[in-house]
Amino acid sequence: MSGLALPSKRGTVVADVMMVGRQLRYEQLNFWRNRFGAVFTVGFSVIFLVMLAMSGATHRAAAIGNIALIQYYVPGFAAYGLMSACYNNLGISMVIRRETGLLKRLRLSPIPSWALVGAILANAAVISIVQVILLLLIGRYGYNVVLPHVWAPFVLAIAVGVVAFTALGAAVSTLVRSQESAGPIVSIIFFVLLFLSGLWFPLTPGSGLAKLANYFPIHHLILATAAPFDTAPGASPYAWHDLLVVAIWGAAGLIVAIRRFQWEPHRH
Amino acid sequence: MVSAAQVAVEVDGLSKRYGTLEAVRSVSFAVERGEVFALLGPNGAGKTTTVEILEGFRSRDAGTVSVLGHDPSGRPRALRERLGIVLQELAVEPNLTVREVLTRNAGYYPSPRPVDEVIALVGLEGKASSRIARLSGGQQRRLDVGLGIIGRPELIFLDEPTTGFDPSARRGAWDLVRALQEGGTTIILTTHYMDEAEALADRVAVIARGQIVALGPPSSIGGRDVSEATIRFRMPPGVAASDLPVPARAIGEFAELTSADEIESLHRLTGWALERALPLTGLTVERLTLEDVYLRLTAGSDGAGSIGAPTEQLSASVGGRR
Numbered sequence: 174m175s176g177l178a179l180p181s182k183r184g185t186v187v188a189d190v191m192m193v194g195r196q197l198r199y200e201q202l203n204f205w206r207n208r209f210g211a212v213f214t215v216g217f218s219v220i221f222l223v224m225l226a227m228s229g230a231t232h233r234a235a236a237i238g239n240i241a242l243i244q245y246y247v248p249g250f251a252a253y254g255l256m257s258a259c260y261n262n263l264g265i266s267m268v269i270r271r272e273t274g275l276l277k278r279l280r281l282s283p284i285p286s287w288a289l290v291g292a293i294l295a296n297a298a299v300i301s302i303v304q305v306i307l308l309l310l311i312g313r314y315g316y317n318v319v320l321p322h323v324w325a326p327f328v329l330a331i332a333v334g335v336v337a338f339t340a341l342g343a344a345v346s347t348l349v350r351s352q353e354s355a356g357p358i359v360s361i362i363f364f365v366l367l368f369l370s371g372l373w374f375p376l377t378p379g380s381g382l383a384k385l386a387n388y389f390p391i392h393h394l395i396l397a398t399a400a401p402f403d404t405a406p407g408a409s410p411y412a413w414h415d416l417l418v419v420a421i422w423g424a425a426g427l428i429v430a431i432r433r434f435q436w437e438p439h440r441h
Numbered sequence: 442m443v444s445a446a447q448v449a450v451e452v453d454g455l456s457k458r459y460g461t462l463e464a465v466r467s468v469s470f471a472v473e474r475g476e477v478f479a480l481l482g483p484n485g486a487g488k489t490t491t492v493e494i495l496e497g498f499r500s501r502d503a504g505t506v507s508v509l510g511h512d513p514s515g516r517p518r519a520l521r522e523r524l525g526i527v528l529q530e531l532a533v534e535p536n537l538t539v540r541e542v543l544t545r546n547a548g549y550y551p552s553p554r555p556v557d558e559v560i561a562l563v564g565l566e567g568k569a570s571s572r573i574a575r576l577s578g579g580q581q582r583r584l585d586v587g588l589g590i591i592g593r594p595e596l597i598f599l600d601e602p603t604t605g606f607d608p609s610a611r612r613g614a615w616d617l618v619r620a621l622q623e624g625g626t627t628i629i630l631t632t633h634y635m636d637e638a639e640a641l642a643d644r645v646a647v648i649a650r651g652q653i654v655a656l657g658p659p660s661s662i663g664g665r666d667v668s669e670a671t672i673r674f675r676m677p678p679g680v681a682a683s684d685l686p687v688p689a690r691a692i693g694e695f696a697e698l699t700s701a702d703e704i705e706s707l708h709r710l711t712g713w714a715l716e717r718a719l720p721l722t723g724l725t726v727e728r729l730t731l732e733d734v735y736l737r738l739t740a741g742s743d744g745a746g747s748i749g750a751p752t753e754q755l756s757a758s759v760g761g762r763r
């Protein structure tokens with residue numbers, strides 16, 4: 174009954190990696206062509222930054238060591254853009270893919286599941302990186318933001334953020350059962366936590382809000398991306414504690430995502 | 442017995458439960474290469490569950506399954522490259538075009554059909570550059586079929602391929618199934634339309650409540666070929682049932698009789714009418730239709746509500762074509 178299991182001619186690692194690349198290309202096409210999704214995910218981080226800059230963020234703020242607020246908003250909105258792509262957009266789109274049967278169809282096709290999942294994650298990473306670069310350019314050339322002298326700590330913070338928030342996006346997608354509720358549920362969690370994150374206004378240290386925000390990863394990712402931009406003498410560009418909190422949340426998200434993941438739509 | 446090389450699919454004692462629901466109960470059948478095999482049954486009969494186990498998407502609780510020589514439960518890629526699958530639900534990225542999606546999926550297979558050939562086969566020539574989101578329901582369904590055949594599969598699963606189609610789209614889909622069969626493709630389709638099974642399938646398995654209740658060519662399934670024939674004609678003017686040379690009963694202005702030997706009955710009847718120069722207008726001879734057999738076999742089934750109340754089913758099974 175086993176028959177001869179002919180080895181797949183194209184089953185080499187190189188061919189499979191190329192398959193991820195091909196799949197990623199179509200993921201990108203599908204993402205950027207959806208104007209609403211692209212604006213909501215990418216446009217907002219830019220719009221927020223520009224709006225805040227226009228409303229006086231180029232002034233210096235005593236609460237954060239007398240530096241220009243924009244110096245804090247650029248990495249802050251880079252973190253926002255990353256979370257918007259990896260958590261919000263990926264979380265919603267995973268629910269839609271699952272509930273419309275898209276995941277099921279791809280599961281039945283010959284593309285290896287890891288190549289498919291890899292392309293979906295790489296898609297979120299690419300969207301994040303595009304935003305980060307866009308925001309850095311706007312900050313540098315639009316508002317004279319001082320960019321980090323060494324890039325390693327910033328790149329590390331972005332990398333940890335992409336992995337952790339992608340895991341959290343995938344995790345939250347397993348908690349939502351229907352396509353219609355995906356947008357509201359995923360985004361409400363996101364914006365409530367964002368509000369607590371100190372992005373819109375720096376949190377007063379020791380306040381109740383600051384203590385609450387400390388338990389969630391958003392605030393910490395913003396601190397970790399902002400640290401390399403800190404121009405104060407002696408400030409460390411590596412926010413290890415914040416990175417650790419983000420990584421722990423990411424690991425928890427990964428466990429939930431793996432344990433609860435399913436390929437097929439829920440039955441309604 | 443056919444040799445192993447000629448068998449595309451072999452299923453033996455297949456069972457599957459969802460919680461306490463026994464969705465598939467000890468189902469066995471074999472499909473030969475090149476055959477069109479239909480699983481015919483009402484909604485909820487277990488058709489989708491059965492094909493999804495064969496596709497490797499779902500696990501089974503009992504039984505052995507062999508698909509093109511593989512056990513599908515491990516989802517071997519070498520098997521997936523040889524299968525074509527058309528699901529019951531539509532699912533394609535909305536912002537890609539017809540050509541893009543077909544080109545992308547063609548890349549998953551070792552020797553795909555040319556994209557333009559597939560576009561022509563499913564009749565989407567005018568829509569090749571349209572986004573999926575802008576296609577009509579019928580066009581999306583045709584793209585679905587296109588995605589099912591892009592990999593030049595040896596075996597295709599079509600789960601209710603024409604549900605929701607208008608009659609002309611349906612004919613188009615049937616023509617495509619026939620064309621695929623002529624090209625040597627083995628086809629397993631599910632349907633709850635009897636005419637579809639009759640028009641397309643070499644053999645039909647009627648499935649109800651998770652069990653196969655009849656299996657065979659549509660022409661002889663459920664004893665259709667050996668059942669009694671029903672002869673009907675308009676009662677000639679001035680003739681009573683008792684005057685006829687055959688034991689017929691009057692039903693309104695018609696006479697009707699059932700006969701195990703309709704040649705003999707017809708000979709007597711027409712000879713009698715010729716002698717007296719009487720007309721036998723509206724003369725018909727009918728055996729059980731597939732619909733009659735189907736309704737009788739699936740009567741009382743959970744999903745049978747969609748095709749008629751139980752009493753209607755019983756009367757249909759004795760009355761022949763209405």
Ligand SMILES: Nc1ncnc2c1ncn2[C@@H]1O[C@H](COP(=O)(O)OP(=O)(O)O)[C@@H](O)[C@H]1O
Pocket residue numbers: 440459462464482483484485486487488489490491
């Ligand atoms: N994933 C599932 N979980 C629980 N029950 C299911 C699931 N899929 C199907 N069923 C049930 O199993 C039975 C057979 O379903 P299905 O195979 O879809 O039938 P068909 O395709 O013939 O309509 C039905 O009663 C259906 O409600």
Ligand SMILES: [Mg+2]
Pocket residue numbers: 485488489490529600601
């Ligand atoms: Mg079904």
